Amino acid sequence: MDWEPWLIGFLSKWTAGIAAESAGVNRVRYSPNIVLINVPCCGLISPIHVVDAFLQGADGVYIGGALPPANCHYKVGNFKAFKRFYLLKKLMKQFGIEPERIRLEWFVSPQYRKLAKTIDDFVDEIKKLGPITGGVEE
Amino acid sequence: MTRYAFLELTSCGDCLSELYMNPEINKLLEEGEIVYWPAYGIVGDPEEIGEVDVTFIAGTVRTRRDLEELEKFRRISRIVVAYGTCSIYGGLNGLTALLEPRAIADGEYVKLLMPTVKPVTDYIEPDILVPGCPPTREVMARLAKTLKKYISGGKPEKKIFLIPGEVLCKHCPRRPSNPEKAEMPGIRDPNEVVDDGRCFIEQGILCLGPVTANGCNHLCIRFNHPCMGCMGPARGVVDQGLNMIGSIGSILLKSREVKLLFPGLAKELDKLRDPMGYFYRYTLPKAMLTKLALRRRGVE
Amino acid sequence: MGKVIVDPVPWVTGYSRLTVETSDDNRVLSILFEPLEKRGLEKVLKGRSVELLPTITPSICGSDSWSHYIASIKALDIIYGRKPPLTAIHLREAGLLLDILESHLRYLALKFAPKYIGGDVKPLVEVINDVRVVKEIIGGRTRNPIYGIAGGVTRKPGSSDVEVIMDRLSRILDILEKTSKSYMDKISSSREYTAKLSNDKYRLKNTGFIALLDGDGKIGYYDGRPVILGPDGSRRMVDEGELIDHLVVSSRLGTCELYGGRNGEVYMVGAISRINLGKTYSEDAEEIIDKLVELSGGKPLINIFVEPIARLVESLDISYRLNKLFRDPSWLSGESISFEGKRTNAGLGVVESSRGLVIHKYGVSGDGLVDDVEILDPSGIRLPVLNKLLEKYRGSTYSSELLDDVLEIVKIMDLCIPGASKTLRLGGVRG
Structure with a gap:
């Protein structure tokens, strides 16, 4: 199959973002199918951004926040993100869109290997799910 | 004489009857003429009706006929009023948006249907939009007042949304x-x-x-x-x-x-x-x- | 062979088509009435949180929206295991009656009077607006009310509200008393109409009647139990659940084909059925019924042209009931919700509407989502009755008068296609 998924990742710059940087410095490879964007906090990512990403062709959306949850630089960002995307996944299911297309992962900043591994896992999973358009060529 | 048309597309079928009953609107209608409203016995081929001053449209576009009628009436009408939430956002009838035609009809009737249900505003530009399920009496009165301004001619320069947009x-x-x-x-x-x-x-x-x-x-x-x-x-x-x-x-x-x-x-x-x-x-x-x-x- | 197509059929809410097929010697071979407005609203009720249904189901048929709403709320009562207090029952019943009244009056003012009575319909339009004001006070919106909750209602009218209600209700009754008298005078002296009332062509053959009656045999719009008057004249009470199967079977037999030698009986619902089966509250209403019986040749009333007058009778009777209810509003002082009760996984709500029985039956899974829905709308129940009436034209010589006659029957039946197309599917498949 020619199709390669492309994914988008929103990383909290205080934790997952640092992990991504470390992955680069340490030359840890991860799938090139993902485009990572550093954001101030994953609590800023709205369900609208995520669904918009899908509408623009993203096959999956990855969100990286801080571990433990209460460790958010802005205190509440991780909880906000969790509640929002937990609900969004439930909602997507009702629309017949696989909730697995959204993945949340939590990090302390040195965990760059975990970042690389979860991204690779996610890309594999999305490959199995197929394109967001459900196989319909655009 | 102002000529009015009532176009009811797929919906619960009651919005325009309610509108007709409203005293302020009813007064306007009495001074004019209703040229199309099949539910109350006024039928005719839109191609032969001629120019219409105001067309009230309620409901959603589900059937191919809905779309044909909608486009025809937009063409022949000076002012189009999208009346009721169905016509603007889909309304309760819009809950069927994810149903495929096959889930709704059998046999040859499947062909009558559009692939999904959409509001009127997805296909045409109305001049006045009146949300509500149903629109309240206050909003109906506002509609009557707005229509009065354009009864003898002209049309709103830009779309008029009849409710304040604040949260x-x-x-x-x-x-x-x-x-x-x-x-x-x-x-x-x-x-x-x-x-x-x-x-x-x-x-x-x-x-x-x-x-x-x-x-x-x-x-x-x-x-x-x-x-x-x-x-x-x-x-x-x-x-x-x-x-x-x-x-x-x-x-x-x-x-x-x-x-x-x-x-x-x-x-x-x-x-x-x-x-x-x-x-x-x-x-x-x-x-x-x-x-x-x-x-x-x-x-x- | 020829075909006459009427598209859209006038005087019908929603989109439908009528096709008359004629033979080479110009005889009617068949008449087909097709509801063409397909919505599928019932399909999206499955999987919904059950508490949302009362706010969605009124959209099945806009002009009987309160009946669907109240049936839905009654089904919720059972699912939540609650018994609404008297205050709530009266307020729900009042709302239901007002909605039936509005629908009747619109029919009389806009569909019936212009052709058969003439004169000014303004007083009726005024009454309709009075009714709408009272509806708003009681249920929040004129259509798709919002005052229901499992086990009660969310708001009681205050004392200033009751004053407005009483003021409007007494005016409504006043105007209706006058209107019904003048209408009856007009009808009795109209040769055209009395001829129709005694014409065999308009008789419902092999047709039974169903209505909800309360304990003392009066029409029970809100909480009566279903009683069937069979085509053979037998009268029996039926279980509400049994009624669904009964009606669905009869709907299936009818489908939308207006010919084909089907022998199955069909059932009429609505005003004509109710006054055939139940007693009204007022003597004035009974007087009109007696007059009708006299004009149309005996009881049960089986001529379809009785329906408009039956709706007039009911309008008057409903106004009596409402006035009686609010004249002593001491019942308003009670609690409006009862939270007591244990959840169950099935609910059933049966009420009357202007066009007849509305039945809602829901099954709920353990997590509160609807997993089974059965809804009967009276327009759907009426379609097979229409079939039966139109069957009589088979073999007649086609003429424009015949077509007018057919369209007149369709108009008298006052169908709501958005509701009817929900229950019935062409080809006899249950929707």
């Missing part, structure tokens, strides 16, 4: 004294809550006030009923459901989240079993996720 919560009689501090204590079935008169959200009841335009003067709230979103999104709201999820994320159990952690929050969120039903009762065809789901079927 319902802004002047809500149940508005918390300090909205910044408001917290949703959980997710509850409105039938299980002994209403204490406070903000519904502060009682754990999903109220769409934070994402809905005020065009009803808090009618449901005054009847101790949470907002269902029938007036459509408030100004600045992109998608009623997604914006509402944003709000819930901010205020649900915010004082206890450190204790509950993700599993505790998940357990509470699971109590919302039908988010689609709660969030998109009146605007499903306009949901971003509907667009995505339809695209997957090759419809969009």
